Amino acid sequence: MSPFVGVCEELLTETELRELVEQLATTPSYYFLRWSHQVSGIVEKLPDDFPSPEGQMFNCDRELRWKCQxxxxxxxxxxxxxxxxxxxSIIQDRIDIGESEKKNYWKTEQRPAYGYPSNETRFPRSLIYPESLDVRNTSPNQPKLAQRYFIAQPTATVHFVALTVERST
Structure with missing residues (x-):
């Protein structure tokens, strides 16, 4: 399949957002939610106070980001x-490129991502990671935290960096 970057055609209500997140979630999926006063850390389940003003859901296939307007x-x-x-598609309305170029506009590269250990002093509090997610890339049997670069092929510019999960082999 080819990479795709798109925006929802309409602004969603809280209920519609929850339904979309649940529809696009696969196993394993993880969530990172942000409020003005706190972050959730990476969690496996949506908390009771979902939705947050900003957040993301990510899995092996995609990352979904939302922001309240x-x-x-x-x-x-x-x-x-x-x-x-x-x-x-965010490039659908571009008139300076042809249809075949639009289909092949994005390419992706995937790289490991590393979570900070709990004793890291960069943050005022430890970031939360679920035990089921290998954030140090040391366990061969667990899903691993990774990042996926979305690169515009005509310019070789990285436009988005998405969190993703590498399945264990």
Whole structure:
């Protein structure tokens, strides 16, 4: 499949956002939620106080990002498995490139990502990671935290860096 970067065609209500997140979640999926006064850390389940004003859900296939605008949510998807129904490509309206170039506009590269150990002093509090996610890339049997670069092929510019999960082999 080809990489896809798109925005939801409409702003979503809280209920619609929850339904979308649940629809696009695969196993394993992880969440990182942000409020003005705290972050959730990386968690395996949506908390009771979902939705947060900003956040993301990520798994092996895609990252879904949302942000509150007034009382509705704008949503961006970074997919490695092709187009996602209900989302419009962010390059769809570009008139300076042809249709075949639009289909092959994005390429991706995946690299390991590393979480900080709990004794790291860069942060005022330890970041939360679920035990099921290998954030130090040391366990061969657990899903590993990774990052996926979305690169525009015509310019070789990295436009997005998405969190992702590498399945254990």
């Amino acid at each position: 007034s009382e509705r949510y704008s949503v961006l998807v970074l997919s490695n498995t092709g187009e996602v129904p209900g989302f419009k």
